[in-house]
Structure formats: structure tokens, C-alpha cells
Amino acid sequence: MTFSPRKLYFLLRTCYALQSPNYLSSLRFPTPVFFSCSSSAADNASLQGPFIVDNLINSVGISPERAIKASGSLFYLQSxxxxxxxxxxxxxxxxxxxxxxxxxxxxxxxxxxxxxxxxxxxxxxxxxxxxxxxxxxxxxxxxxxxxxCSDAQLKRINFWREILQSKDIVLNALLRGNRIIFTVPERNIMPKIQFLRSYGISQDQIAYMFRINPTFVTRKLDTIRRLVKRVEELRFLCGSRAFCVALISISQMSRATMDSKLTVFRTMGCSEADISLAILKCPQLLMRSAKNLKNTMDFLVKNAGFETSYVMERPLFLTCSLENRLIPRYHLLQFLKSKDLLKNGLSLFTITLFSEKKLMEKLIVPYQEEMPELRQIYASAFAGKFAM
Structure with missing residues (x-):
């Protein structure tokens, strides 16, 4: 890291204040170092500079490096x-x-x-x-x-409140980025909203898409047109919720990334029709990474013994966490079957969709007397210990 003469002065003064001369050993200095400022400017710096760095370090708790960097913009503070x-x-x-x-x-x-x-x-x-x-x-x-922000920029919050119909959605968008209030809505936002509405996308659906990806409508109109075209190619019904989910998913990936996900299914022997139907049923598939999809498919087909067609007919399978849901519930189900405790014929797909509370009610509590250690067994499976 190389510092200008002025920043170097602050650095030396800071090291002195911190009594940490060894801090200098990790930094590189210009060689030779020339202080080209006039003596009056140097005197001014000696009066003003040290207290700024010391104040930032001792009063605010900022690191020496950050304090030195910040001091450049605070050079004219008098006290x-x-x-x-x-x-x-x-x-x-x-x-x-x-x-x-x-x-x-x-x-x-x-x-x-x-x-x-x-x-x-x-x-x-x-x-x-x-x-x-x-x-x-x-x-x-x-x-x-x-x-x-200027008053005009802050007033744009009212525009977004009207469009999104929710203070919480607007707040979430502002927390994730301030770009939306630096954009002129009438010129840069309304044409895109009107375009989306022309495809039957409602106000509520626009708010939903905005909640998932606040920067979506700040993209160029031509970009949004291309994304909509890609979703149409997947045969989603215009204006449907699935259309919106697919649009947001595709907006966050390149065509190459999407193709890599589809390739996972192709290598498992799925036809194009099977793939299209699975995505139409569950557009959330597009949000999963190619690696995640492959690992989940491998487990369900190679370990759990399901046919690929069975999995593709139930695409929600592939949206579940492998480590936190599929694997521990599979081992719990296998254990119950091995002890002949499972009387109601529940499938892995069914129990995968259970909440934790419902899982306890259906598969743990009813067998508590016959198998009091069952709760601990499930906890062990959840932790990745499958010795049952």
C-alpha cells in the first residue's frame, strides 16, 4: 500500500499516537518521500491532521487504515x-x-x-x-x-409506495440499494411497468417481482424485453405467477448458466418435454444451481432408488435442501420401515413437504412409546450421523 505525502504524515502521526511503530512494516512508502507542501500548509496540517485520525480511532473505533483514508475528506475540520x-x-x-x-x-x-x-x-x-x-x-x-439525498430524490419514495403498495417492500428495496431513488420514475420506470402490464402482469405480481429482485425494473427496457422473450420460449402462461417467478429467475442468470441447469436433466435421460413440464410445474427449479440440482438428482435416483421420471413428475423434490431435509428424512423413513413402525404408507415425497412441526406429529410422537430414542435418532440424522 502506497501513501501520498499528506497521508504518510497522518500515518506516521497515527503510529506515534498508537505507539505501534511495527505497524509500518506491512506498508510500502514512496522512495524518496518528498513533502512538497509549503511550511504554512505543513503547520496547518500539524494542527488539524492529528486530531482527526485520533478522533476516528479513539472515539469512533475505526481501524488506523480506515481512519487515515477517511481523514483525507475531513482535512479542513478545525476542531x-x-x-x-x-x-x-x-x-x-x-x-x-x-x-x-x-x-x-x-x-x-x-x-x-x-x-x-x-x-x-x-x-x-x-x-x-x-x-x-x-x-x-x-x-x-x-x-x-x-x-x-435531495428533497426531490426522497419524494420518489412516494412513487414506489404507490407502485408497490407496501411500505415494507419499499423499505427492503431501499435497504438493498439506493438506486431506485436516483432513477427518474416517469422516464426510466413507468415504460417498463407498462410493458410488463401489457403481458398481463398485475400490480401485485410486479410488487412480488420487485420484492425478490428490486433492481429488475431499473434495467434497460430492451433487456427486459429479451428476458420476457426467453420466458415465453419456456411456454409459461403470460401473466401467471409462474411466469413472474421464471422471469425473475432468468433475470439473474445468463443463458449459458440456464443451459447448464437444463443439461443436468438431459444427462439423467430426461426428454425436453419432461424438462419443460417440470419447469412449468415448478419454476423455482430455475433458482437452484446446476451443482445443487445434480447432487439432489443423484441422491434421489442412486441412493433413494427413485426413477428419474418419478422425480421429474414431482419437481418440488428438487427445491428441497439435500442436507437439511431430504437426507435426514430419508434415513428417518428407512429406520421406521426397518422396525415395521410405519403403518400409514407415507412416502418420502410426502414427508419432505412436511413442516418440522408436522413431521414430529406424524413420525416421531406416535412412536414415542415403542421407540423413545426416536427423536434423538432423527436429530443424529439431521446432524449427518446416519448410524441407525
Whole structure:
């Protein structure tokens, strides 16, 4: 890591303050080092620089490297009074020490902001969108840039509330990225929403897709057109929920990635018709990785002994976790069969879809008297220990 003369000065001063000269051994310095600043500028730096780095390290808890990096944008601070006022404001507003540290680490310029004219009004403005105090704290902690948005940008939150019809969906989107309020809705968003509606996709379905992938409608219209075309090729009914699931799934992968998933089924002897039908029944298949699909198919066919056609007729099988659901429930079922305890003819597919609560009610509790250790046996299977 190479530092400019000014950053080098901060580094040397920081190491002195921390009494950690050995910290220098991991860093590379320009050779030779020339300080080209004037003596008055150097005097100014000696008055201003050290307290900034020390303040960030000792008061905020930022690492020396981050403190040195952040100090560049805080060079003109005259005293610690403004940073202290900012930190105090966040503490009074309910932010934890860790949240304050995260905010300053992500956006050190917040320490230059005036509490009364910038921070406090922005915090209040965010609450006006029906966000609770805890919502605002989460939002600012994750994305401090919201403290510096213009009024016009913040008002775009109202547009998304109207489109998505849910404060929670909008909040989740904002937490995952601030891109949606930096996009002009009338010019960049509405044409895409109108295009999706032309395919019979309802407002609720658009909200659903947005919840899964908030950046979907921020893509170029031509890109969305191509994605819709790919979903049509899979013969999904336009406007159906399955169409929306497939559209979001395909939007997150390249055509090559999708082909690799389909190849898993082809190598297992599945016909194109079988593959299409399975995806139409369960578009969530497209969200699974090729490796995951292969491992699950291998287990169900080679270990559990099912025919490939049986699995493809029940594609939900392939959406279940192999380690946390399929394998432990398969071993539990095999154990019950070996002890002739299973009287109701339940199949692996049926019990795979059970919740944990229902599994206990159907397969553990009824046999508790005959096999009191059954609960522990299932726990062992869940932990990957199959010695039954």
C-alpha cells in the first residue's frame, strides 16, 4: 500500500499516537518521500491532521487504515467539536455504537454535516414516509447516503409506495440499494411497468417481482424485453405467477448458466418435454444451481432408488435442501420401515413437504412409546450421523 505525502504524515502521526511503530512494516512508502507542501500548509496540517485520525480511532473505533483514508475528506475540520456533535446526535437518536461506526466508516463526510440543517431534517423527512424510528435507523445505518439525498430524490419514495403498495417492500428495496431513488420514475420506470402490464402482469405480481429482485425494473427496457422473450420460449402462461417467478429467475442468470441447469436433466435421460413440464410445474427449479440440482438428482435416483421420471413428475423434490431435509428424512423413513413402525404408507415425497412441526406429529410422537430414542435418532440424522 502506497501513501501520498499528506497521508504518510497522518500515518506516521497515527503510529506515534498508537505507539505501534511495527505497524509500518506491512506498508510500502514512496522512495524518496518528498513533502512538497509549503511550511504554512505543513503547520496547518500539524494542527488539524492529528486530531482527526485520533478522533476516528479513539472515539469512533475505526481501524488506523480506515481512519487515515477517511481523514483525507475531513482535512479542513478545525476542531473535534463538529464530529463530536454528529456522534452525539446519532447516540441521542437511538443509534448503537456499532451502527455509528458503520455510518462513519461508509461515509466519513457525515462528520462534516451540520446537525440542525442537514442530519436532523433528513432523519425527520424519512419518518414522513411512514417509516418507524427503527426503520429509519436501519436505513441510515445501512445506507448513509440517504442523509444527503435531495428533497426531490426522497419524494420518489412516494412513487414506489404507490407502485408497490407496501411500505415494507419499499423499505427492503431501499435497504438493498439506493438506486431506485436516483432513477427518474416517469422516464426510466413507468415504460417498463407498462410493458410488463401489457403481458398481463398485475400490480401485485410486479410488487412480488420487485420484492425478490428490486433492481429488475431499473434495467434497460430492451433487456427486459429479451428476458420476457426467453420466458415465453419456456411456454409459461403470460401473466401467471409462474411466469413472474421464471422471469425473475432468468433475470439473474445468463443463458449459458440456464443451459447448464437444463443439461443436468438431459444427462439423467430426461426428454425436453419432461424438462419443460417440470419447469412449468415448478419454476423455482430455475433458482437452484446446476451443482445443487445434480447432487439432489443423484441422491434421489442412486441412493433413494427413485426413477428419474418419478422425480421429474414431482419437481418440488428438487427445491428441497439435500442436507437439511431430504437426507435426514430419508434415513428417518428407512429406520421406521426397518422396525415395521410405519403403518400409514407415507412416502418420502410426502414427508419432505412436511413442516418440522408436522413431521414430529406424524413420525416421531406416535412412536414415542415403542421407540423413545426416536427423536434423538432423527436429530443424529439431521446432524449427518446416519448410524441407525
Amino acid at each position: 473535534p467539536s463538529k464530529p463530536d456533535a454528529v456522534r452525539q446526535f446519532f447516540m441521542d437518536s437511538g443509534f448503537s455504537d456499532i451502527q455509528i461506526k458503520n455510518i462513519i466508516s461508509k461515509s466519513s463526510r457525515v462528520l462534516l454535516a451540520d446537525v440542525d440543517t442537514i442530519l436532523k431534517p433528513r432523519m425527520e423527512a424519512l419518518k414522513e414516509f411512514d417509516f418507524s424510528e427503527s426503520d429509519v435507523i436501519r436505513l441510515v445505518s445501512r445506507k448513509p447516503t440517504f442523509l444527503f
